[in-house]
Amino acid sequence: MLKTRGQRIFNWFNIVIVFIIMLTCLLPFIHVLAKALSSNTYILAKEVYFWPKGFTFFSFNYVLSNPQFMRSMLVSVYITVAGTLLSMIITILTAFVFTRKDLPFQGFIVGLFIFTMFFGGGMIPTYLLYSNMGLLDTYAVLILPGAVGVFNIILMRNFFESISPSLEESAIIDGASNIRVLFAIYVPLSKAAIATITLFFAVGKWNAYFNAVMYTTSPAKMPVQLYLRNILLSLDTLLESDPQQLEYVATEGVRAATVVAAMLPILMVYPFAQRYFIHGMMIGAIKE
Template sequence: MARPAYRFNTRPGRVFDVINVVILVAVGVIALIPFLYVLAGSFATEAEIATRPFFIWPETWSLRAYDAILTSPAFLRALVTTILVTAVGTAVQLLLTASMAYPLSKQNLPGRRLILSLVVFTMVFSGGMIPTFLVVKDLGLLNSYWALVLPMAINPFSLIIIKNFFQQLPNELEESAMIDGANEMRTLWSVILPLSKPVLATFALFYAVGIWNDFMSPLLYLTDNSMWTLQMFLRQVTSATDLSVLEDTPGEVPPAEGIKFAVIIVATLPILLFYPFLQKHFAKGMLIGSVKG
């Protein structure tokens, strides 16, 4: 007996779609309004910020705040540091995660169940802040940029998803590579990873956003002000009253509130610009590898 054809273009279905769209648009607008306020405040004058409690379009446009931070040696140093740490950290995390996920995707790996059990165990229980700090200290990583990368080099959730993705790839691909004389590392690099671009791009975005926005790791492991990342600089600027962190920015002293807004925008903008390049892989990468165990 043939299954009945389901009709989605019904009146209740259309009402649900309209309500769904209205709710999603409202939530999107609510989430966007604070960002627009910060963006407008970064281009406004000090007097307008002080007199207008809320606005999304400044009456008088000013670039003094951006001129101040973009000519500040401390800000430029923190920006370059964050970019390099994010790039290196993302590459290291993807490399280590894929290198561990590939052998775990093999059913005949000795001790595979025990290793996977330990991975799942770390998703539920962790050492916590103080034990992690003691480990980083004993390894001599304090005041080192590696302290921002290595403690979270392999994320258990990402590892399991990437492992499941590798398991779904046809075994014939690896067998063909082996016949051609490729070893395991060559097979991983030349066959498996090129076919895994959606899932790798997705977790590259996750890793990059996590490292870029990481505040606790620099706060715990970096005591040298010259090694500050952008989040530490942002914290210092938003909590300071004299803006001495700008290191004697040349020119007239810019509006204090405008500088805070401008730093927030500059700290947020790179991730927003980075996302569209990975958007085509994002939805596919989140679904692939999340079904089979």
């Protein structure tokens, strides 16, 4: 099919816009990576842009040799895995319940869930609630508050509703229970949606640090994002306490290496979900 001149111009215009957006996302990461791999001299001279100069791993060695960083990394992995698993169980079960036509007060219950997307109890009441429940300075306070994602529940429900009801009817005729219908029909047919929402939850859990700032005090429960925040704020003082390190690493290089090291684990997850991600972004968004 031949395209008109206007269509070709429009396509090239879209390509240029997407390319510019891609550069705005990619160049900052390349700049940070170049700093993390550059020597102290070039970083202090502000000569590092998008390619390492004086290639060295001293900054990464400094970051990875810190026992608190490795401890924080393990804490974040635990919070991400446990929190994502819990959130997905709640999301799948709740979305399936919301598809039941015989659910009493279905509209009212769904409305209560949606209400929480727009209104919250406030920071101080939330803190007092967690304190009274004994959740402060525990792993539970880093996992439970974000366990229910209403937006993701709505996405999953919309996808469940797009599955042909005849499959469920056939299973019920054969004597299948609701649990059997869910795990034998809905879950296998929802791999793309599950992979996409799992990635949403995992990225959110990995990047979260506000709950750790507000509700934890123990370094043993410090996630890597809170560790990264502390490093960005207090690295100059840490390096001044060890003058020998100043000969090999610059504060900007260590900050950059910490950022890269904190990003890599979650970036490694994406290739495994990529085959489902694009399809999963579209499903549930359009109802026939």
